[in-house]
Amino acid sequence: QKEVEQNSGPLSVPEGAIASLNCTYSDRGSQSFFWYRQYSGKSPELIMSIYSNGDKEDGRFTAQLNKASQYVSLLIRDSQPSDSATYLCAVNGETGGFKTIFGAGTRLFVKA
Amino acid sequence: ETGVTQTPRHLVMGMTNKKSLKCEQHLGHNAMYWYKQSAKKPLELMFVYSLEERVENNSVPSRFSPECPNSSHLFLHLHTLQPEDSALYLCASSQDYGAGGFTEAFFGQGTRLTVV
Numbered sequence: 001q002k003e004v005e006q007n008s009g010p011l012s013v014p015e016g017a018i019a020s021l022n023c024t025y026s027d028r029g030s031q032s033f034f035w036y037r038q039y040s041g042k043s044p045e046l047i048m049s050i051y052s053n054g055d056k057e058d059g060r061f062t063a064q065l066n067k068a069s070q071y072v073s074l075l076i077r078d079s080q081p082s083d084s085a086t087y088l089c090a091v092n093g094e095t096g097g098f099k100t101i102f103g104a105g106t107r108l109f110v111k112a
Numbered sequence: 113e114t115g116v117t118q119t120p121r122h123l124v125m126g127m128t129n130k131k132s133l134k135c136e137q138h139l140g141h142n143a144m145y146w147y148k149q150s151a152k153k154p155l156e157l158m159f160v161y162s163l164e165e166r167v168e169n170n171s172v173p174s175r176f177s178p179e180c181p182n183s184s185h186l187f188l189h190l191h192t193l194q195p196e197d198s199a200l201y202l203c204a205s206s207q208d209y210g211a212g213g214f215t216e217a218f219f220g221q222g223t224r225l226t227v228v
Binding site for chain 1: 152153154155157160168170202215216217218219220221222
């Protein structure tokens, strides 16, 4: 089982729709969870971090964490073509020696 | 000046060459990282430095040699690389590393390395 698993996509949504990106992780001791956005040919950019169960909202982005299910998601409301990118889920915790483990990413394509 | 700066942005080198990648962070962070990103693979952590001491070395071949002269600078020295080492090499920094520290990492723009 991969330590951090994401559907590679591509996930295609129409402009204005909600994009839902999902991530599961294997280490129950994980404590910190991050979503990064990476445009083609660019470096990852941190867009959300979440540390406790529940929802965290920042503008059009909402991160959701469920530690019991070992599941973290990112919702993007009112998706825009400029949101088209690869979204990387990253997980960090004591069991892993505080190494941040990245998923392979989900490609999102927002159609105008 | 951006938070984390990497040079060069692109590098083509032969298998017998020696080159170095440079990373500089202007965020006052205490931890710095080298990651490798190959096509369609997750980011792979190579090295971690915390307060200028190496704390992680993830079974990286010795042809990659890191150096951290101070908390703001990180180098990756390359020698006798193989074509399969061609990838995007990313430097990152975070406030701290380990328990109780912020682990949000900020990345540089990367060096696109091609080994011929």
